[in-house]
Amino acid sequence: MTTNQTPPTSPATPAAAARTVPLVGGGTPGQRAPRGSARAKLIAAAHATVRKQGYSATTVDQICAAAGVTKGAFFHHFASKEELAIAAAEGWTERARPMFELAPHVRLEDPLDRLLGHIDFRLSMLDGPTEDYTCFVGTMVQEAYSTNDRIREACEASINAYCQALAPDIQAAMDMYGVPEDVTAIGLAQHVQSVLQGAFVLAKTTNDPAIARGTVTHLKRYVRMLFGSGGAP
Numbered sequence: 001m002t003t004n005q006t007p008p009t010s011p012a013t014p015a016a017a018a019r020t021v022p023l024v025g026g027g028t029p030g031q032r033a034p035r036g037s038a039r040a041k042l043i044a045a046a047h048a049t050v051r052k053q054g055y056s057a058t059t060v061d062q063i064c065a066a067a068g069v070t071k072g073a074f075f076h077h078f079a080s081k082e083e084l085a086i087a088a089a090e091g092w093t094e095r096a097r098p099m100f101e102l103a104p105h106v107r108l109e110d111p112l113d114r115l116l117g118h119i120d121f122r123l124s125m126l127d128g129p130t131e132d133y134t135c136f137v138g139t140m141v142q143e144a145y146s147t148n149d150r151i152r153e154a155c156e157a158s159i160n161a162y163c164q165a166l167a168p169d170i171q172a173a174m175d176m177y178g179v180p181e182d183v184t185a186i187g188l189a190q191h192v193q194s195v196l197q198g199a200f201v202l203a204k205t206t207n208d209p210a211i212a213r214g215t216v217t218h219l220k221r222y223v224r225m226l227f228g229s230g231g232a233p
Contacts, residue, residue: 038067038069038073038074038076038077039077039078039087041067041068041069042063042064042067042069042073042074042077042078042084043084043087043088043091044067044091045063045064045066045067046058046063046084046085046088046136047088047091047092047095047136048066048131049062049063049066050085050088050136050139050140051131051132051134051135051136051139052131054139054140054143055085055139055140055143055144055151056143058081059081060074060081060084063081063084082148082150082151085140085144085151085154086150086151086154088136089136089137089140089151089154089155089157089158090154090157090158092135092136092137092158093157093158093161093162096158096161096162096165097165099118099121099122100118100165100166103117103118103121104117105117105118105120105121110173110176111169111170111172111173111176112169112173112176112177112227114169114173115166115169115170115173115223116220116223116224118166118169119192119216119219119220119223120220122196122216123213123216123217123220126199126203126209126212126213126216127209128209130200130203130204130207130209133200133203133209133212134200134203134204135196135197135200137154137155137158137159138155138159138197138200139200140155141155141156141159159193162189162193163186163189163190163192163193164186164189166189166192166193167185167186167188167189168185170185170188170189171185173227174227177227177228178227178228179226179227180226183226188223188226192219192223195215195216195218195219196216196219198215199211199212199213199215199216200212202215
């Protein structure tokens with residue numbers, strides 16, 4: 001999944017804020033979505049809306065409007081906004097799965113090339129509006145980590161799943177090229193994740209992905225130096 005964009009102005013009312021979020025479920029605000037899973041549409045709408053304006057500022061009404069489903073449909077699937085947030089964190093993990101299963105770099109023979117290819121893949125995603133490439137669980141946990149343990153734990157599980165998925169290629173690269181003794185596969189995977197999350201925060205400060213791309217480029221340089229500049233040139 002432009003630069004130097006003008007930061008969006010804050011909507012005056014929740015209804016206006018809902019109109020600024022693209023309809024990810026089809027239809028128009030207040031109308032029932034045409035066909036398909038209302039639950040899936042609500043999760044997709046939560047991803048889009050929270051990434052754009054944060055968890056606390058997002059209301060059930062706004063999510064329903066973005067999904068193109070009724071409020072009755074929302075409460076048919078979720079007892080509360082919190083329950084949707086937890087389901088959306090789980091859905092975010094599934095959304096990331098193609099990065100580890102379908103992207104072209106996963107077919108490379110050298111595990112270090114696969115790791116560097118993954119970083120390049122993430123780098124290629126850093127373009128357009130900030131909410132299009134930033135992390136849903138990273139955004140949400142920054143707000144909820146001290147106030148809602150269930151949401152924090154759901155976000156932790158999603159971030160940990162990313163690290164666990166990246167670790168096998170890192171371990172294979174370590175076995176092939178060697179690294180300092182204190183480096184672990186899961187530790188380096190967590191470092192990759194932390195650099196990405198930090199890059200997203202920096203991009204939010206400028207509303208420009210250029211600073212994020214620079215940070216992830218430094219990450220790639222670090223990984224190559226760590227492995228003795230191994231892998232494909």
